[in-house]
Amino acid sequence: MTRRYFGTDGIRGHSNAFPMTPDLAMRVGIAVGKIFRNGSHRHRVVIGKDTRLSGYMLENAMVAGFTAAGLDAFILGPIPTPAVAMLTRSLRADVGVMISASHNPYQDNGIKLFGPDGYKLSDELEMQIEDLIEQDLAGQLAKAGDIGRAKRVDGVHDRYVEHAKRTLPRDATLQGLRVAIDCANGAAYKVAPAVLWELGADVVTMGDEPDGQNINLDCGSTSPGALQKKVHEVRADIGIALDGDADRVIIVDELGEVVDGDQLMAVIAESWLAEDRLQGGGIVATVMSNLGLERYLTSKGLGLARTKVGDRYVVEHMRAHNFNLGGEQSGHIVLSDFGTTGDGLVAALQILARVKRTGLPVSELCRRFEPVPQLLKNVRFGGGKPLEDMIVQQAIADAEAELAGKGRLVIRPSGTEPLIRVMAEGDDRSQIERIVNELVGIIANVRAAAA
Structure with missing residues (x-):
């Protein structure tokens, strides 16, 4: 239905x-x-x-x-x-x-x-x-x-602050770390800086002045440019970008480079494996996660279970198969030892704890694998079902045949916006770019013809 x-x-x-x-x-x-x-x-x-x-x-x-x-x-x-x-x-x-x-x-x-x-x-x-x-x-x-x-x-803010702090060992401290955090002018603008400060970090906060209209506006996890500049400006050890409701996180390393959810899951998986905490023999991610993550996990003797896009599907698979780590490339990271849904701040605390424990700079710690070239483009449509058009279906079949054994193709309608997302990845960047651009053009033409 x-x-x-x-x-x-x-x-x-x-x-x-x-x-x-x-x-x-x-x-x-x-x-x-x-x-x-x-x-x-x-x-x-x-x-x-x-x-x-x-x-x-x-x-x-x-x-x-x-x-x-x-x-x-x-x-x-x-x-x-x-x-x-x-x-x-x-x-x-x-x-x-x-x-x-x-x-x-x-x-x-x-x-x-x-x-x-x-x-x-x-x-x-x-x-x-x-x-x-x-x-x-x-x-x-x-x-x-x-x-x-x-x-x-x-008192609900205090409850969450204490909950987040308890996800780290009682003696854990972030003293000595300068942390820049972008709260996206969203829901975590009070609690996230408080957690970091109470754990001992030197906190530089931005995106903490919501006015009802500036949530996610040129800030937060989907627009980390301002945070990249801030990390350079204040010489922070790490930057943390949350989204409007703080259920996802993106990291910026000390060099100003963005680290996505795939790399963060790899860091946590490696850490929990070493501590004998990782359950399920690997992690759960969606069809959008990079092939490089899958290859990295394989090298560690771990598996990658893929689901449809959406953190709810990740969580459902985690619960059904006893995993305690899962998430999305976009930064939804679910740590079921601590919560029932994605939590950007709690995931960031796991990374910060690992930085303190290893003494490694974030640029080194959070580069667990070399991502396979991946390209994602969106096609906006106002109605109809372009993906059911025979021309589009044939083009998709041809692209999948060309990538067989060398990469992946994922084409899906967005569940939150009137968009069709076209993603391909593989070792040959020029091939990936050509395939995505050709498919975007074909879908756009079919959409225009139907309008």
């Missing part, structure tokens, strides 16, 4: 346009509340958000929906996505909500949902929610005496 609202990471769209309207947000609250309102206990939901202007609007709409469904709403305010997942469990809530569009610009927003165990909801539950959203609300509302209450919860 076609999904009408949910993508790979919740519901997402342009603020104040379908589906990101107050009406739909309220309906989601009512529908989710109905599903999770079971048993005789007092039911509760925790609701966090990032720093987008539209967060005020959607937060109030969701509070209205959940309380109308009979759940008490615990309002957390701006806080990272992994903190919402953690607090859902810690506060014994029936469901958790994060209002965020992650790395997207401020004009977008989204709704991410967590079950009482802190994990994102299954496809089956999301389909149930979609069905209820479109039904008459009358049968989903609580009786007058069962309407929920709402209150803002104090």
Whole structure:
């Protein structure tokens, strides 16, 4: 069945346009509340958000929906996505909500949902929610005496700060390290610098002045240029770039070079292997992770299990097959010893601890393998299904045959934007560039013809 609202990471769209309207947000609250309102206990939901202007609007709409469904709403305010997942469990809530569009610009927003165990909801539950959203609300509302209450919860930042610090050994210290951190003017603008400072680092902070419209604007993990300059300017040992909801991280080394999630997972895997902590015989990543990572892990006697794009699919595979490390090239890194979803700050702490333990500069520590040439381009489309066109399918088949045994081709629609992503990788850079450019041109022509 076609999904009408949910993508790979919740519901997402342009603020104040379908589906990101107050009406739909309220309906989601009512529908989710109905599903999770079971048993005789007092039911509760925790609701966090990032720093987008539209967060005020959607937060109030969701509070209205959940309380109308009979759940008490615990309002957390701006806080990272992994903190919402953690607090859902810690506060014994029936469901958790994060209002965020992650790395997207401020004009977008989204709704991410967590079950009482802190994990994102299954496809089956999301389909149930979609069905209820479109039904008459009358049968989903609580009786007058069962309407929920709402209150803002104090001290949630302190809880997350302590949680993050406890992911390192009690005697761990970051003293002697100068750390530049870019909070993307997002959800971690208070907690991330606090964690680093309390662990002893000399902290240089940027992207910590959100105004509702500057989240991810020329900053954060998807735009690390400003952090690269800052690392040079202050002579930092390392730069840390989070995204708007702080569930992903990108590192900048002391030379100003960007280190992606594949290299970070390799560092953590090697460290945990040496400490006999790595489970599952390797790591879990998506089809987008570099072939160089796979070859590196093989050289260490480890495996790489690949999933569809989306950290929820990584987590599902980790849970099903007993892995404790997984993630995405984009910087979503899931450390299931510490949490149930990607956590940019906690992943960065693992890297910082390794820097302290080895004494190696970040430029050396975080270059575990030589990436295979990889090229990713996007084709925007407004409607139709270009990937089902016979011309496109034949071109893809020809490209796959040409790369057989020498590389990989991944073509997929984005789960969060109206884009088709075309990625190829292999040892011959010129061949990869030619294949990607040819496919992008063919898809674009088919899209234009259908418009």
